[in-house]
Amino acid sequence: MMDDSEWFVEPAPKAGCSIGLRIRRKLDSVDSPFQKIEIFETEDFGKLMAIDGCIMLTERDHFIYHEMLVHPALMTHPDPSRIVIVGGGDGGTLTETVKHPSVKRVVQVEIDRAVTDLSLRHFPEFVEALGDPRASLVFEDAIRWIERAPEASIDVLLIDSTDPIGPAEGLFETRFYETCRSRLGPDGILALQSESPFLYPHLVRGIHEKLGAAGFRNRRLFPFPQPTYPSGTWSVTLASAETPLDVFRSIQAKPLLGPLRYYAPALHRSLLTGLPVLFADLRSSA
Amino acid sequence: MMDDSEWFVEPAPKAGCSIGLRIRRKLDSVDSPFQKIEIFETEDFGKLMAIDGCIMLTERDHFIYHEMLVHPALMTHPDPSRIVIVGGGDGGTLTETVKHPSVKRVVQVEIDRAVTDLSLRHFPEFVEALGDPRASLVFEDAIRWIERAPEASIDVLLIDSTDPIGPAEGLFETRFYETCRSRLGPDGILALQSESPFLYPHLVRGIHEKLGAAGFRNRRLFPFPQPTYPSGTWSVTLASAETPLDVFRSIQAKPLLGPLRYYAPALHRSLLTGLPVLFADLRSSA
Structure with missing residues (x-):
């Protein structure tokens, strides 16, 4: 069912469900003293900021x-x-x-x-x-x-x-x-x-x-x-x-x-x- | 980020996002003259009915x-x-x-x-x-x-x-x-x-x-x-x-x-x- 494109997938902790966003590429990644922060370009939701694998925000929503x-x-x-x-x-x-x-x-x-x-x-x-x-x-x-x-x-x-x-x-x-x-x-x-x-x-x-x-x-x-x-x-x-x-x-x-x-x-x-x-x-x- | 458990994943058509549900097992599957209907037992959403790969309903929501x-x-x-x-x-x-x-x-x-x-x-x-x-x-x-x-x-x-x-x-x-x-x-x-x-x-x-x-x-x-x-x-x-x-x-x-x-x-x-x-x-x- 999934095609070959790349997905950013976040499984919700202990909740048995996940959300995925189709991504074009990773734009940035920083390991700060506190957490891992990543920026992706998604296919349909604009830019995405993720912290420790969790979606923080997308440009679209x-x-x-x-x-x-x-x-x-x-x-x-x-x-x-x-x-x-x-x-x-x-x-x-x-x-x-x-x-x-x-x-x-x-x-x-x-x-x-x-x-x-x-x-x-x-x-x-x-x-x-x-x-x-x-x-x-x-x-x-x-x-x-x-x-x-x-x-x-x-x-x-x-x-x-x-x-x-x-x-x-x-x-x-x-x-x-x-x-x-x-x-x-x-x-x-x-x-x-x-x-x-x-x-x-x-x-x-x-x-x-x-x-x-x-x-x-x-x-x-x-x-x-x-x-x-x-x-x-x-x-x-x-x-x-x-x-x-x-x-x-x-x-x-x-x-x-x-x-x-x-x-x-x-x-x-x-x-x-x-x-x-x-x-x-x-x-x-x- | 995803563990070894099995997931049912539905990518939304042309929308660049997907929803996944962690499943325990498939309970039933029928290829009717119209469509493929499947029943799964999920981890946290009760039973799931899917038609042609799309989530139709879960017991939970x-x-x-x-x-x-x-x-x-x-x-x-x-x-x-x-x-x-x-x-x-x-x-x-x-x-x-x-x-x-x-x-x-x-x-x-x-x-x-x-x-x-x-x-x-x-x-x-x-x-x-x-x-x-x-x-x-x-x-x-x-x-x-x-x-x-x-x-x-x-x-x-x-x-x-x-x-x-x-x-x-x-x-x-x-x-x-x-x-x-x-x-x-x-x-x-x-x-x-x-x-x-x-x-x-x-x-x-x-x-x-x-x-x-x-x-x-x-x-x-x-x-x-x-x-x-x-x-x-x-x-x-x-x-x-x-x-x-x-x-x-x-x-x-x-x-x-x-x-x-x-x-x-x-x-x-x-x-x-x-x-x-x-x-x-x-x-x-x-």
Whole structure:
């Protein structure tokens, strides 16, 4: 059934399924102190960045993930000005963040400089945001950086991490969530990539429980399609100690953000009111 | 990266991506006069039925597709009593259809008896519906069957076909849609599987245009996750000549249908009001 062409195949850990992308050639490969980062040219999905054999992003579909990690959180905070991105070295999350005019300062804390170096070389669409005068690029362990950050100094914290295996493991622990909560201001919102709710419902539930234990009273699951991630469905979770997550600045979204390709205020509203049974069961609280 | 275990891999035609499922063993295989039908036991997705190398259904995720093909259409029709299923030989669509107490008669017109035979042998969850006293199983070319059906004799017509290549090609043509329209009653609704709106937007657009040309003034796209179909996102399209598709019998859904695993009235409503930009662009009319 497979022809002779070359495929990049990623088997999902312990899930018995895999995703493949037909590739033309490998463009780049770096063994950093943290991980192996590869860039491929695919046949139909544009360029592909893979880390340790896992698809991180493709030119064709990354916009869904990046728009959903950033816009629901920033449209829910009443006045998001001070933003911190944990991970996200490729610059995709930063690119969506700087579309918000309320943002005065955004710090991207990525452990691995090689991710950003490769992204600058191969993904020109992120170059502008990575050089935005409001953006600071910090290359160090985000857990340590967050610990040093002053209390209540962050409006929105976006966790754009790899999976909870390897370097990102500590980013999925109650202790880290507690530190995040204390560094967020009173209206503060945390948004994190929360894996596939179809393949790993136990993982999503675990994340929501740990967030609750860390004092994030409100949690909301936002599922979305991501064709090149395992199962084709992924999720972002929003969490807050106080700020209600079931309302957002809906009328401001369009004039503020300009044309987007996935996020729209009507979509945001529909995800608050009408999740499928399968995922609604995972949503832990208002 | 792949280990030694066996995988069933389906490359999506002309789309440069593939889906794989880890399998334990092949359970059955039939070369019918129409196609090759295989049954596998997978590691994590239960049993798998494949036709000509394409994943048709797995025990783990078929409920999403079947619930979305049936319930939006039957909740939109004011009193769905006479139902026809085109294709759907496995019995999954029938299983969801007979959950509606308004249904008096449902005819399943499948070209290939071997599909139903294999389903009865391997998917016990469909056996009850395939023997429902309201159900008739007809094994012949649905195009001919529909041509012989009296005018205005059908309330809801559900097209549960394979892809528009091979035996199902004629089910995606304007001429067939015209015949369907004339066999539907005045409140009639057509629902059809309309492929991946992410991978094949041109195909979805083509289907909607042909439906329009065939007199279906109203069309609505319902996207949903389907982890084992190419891209992980699939769609159903509802079409009608007269019946509005933006309202449905929402308060009746829960008591009527009992517990479902994907469809819910709130989800139905959210899909009418808040599609992502990416798919909203494909929705052709109210």
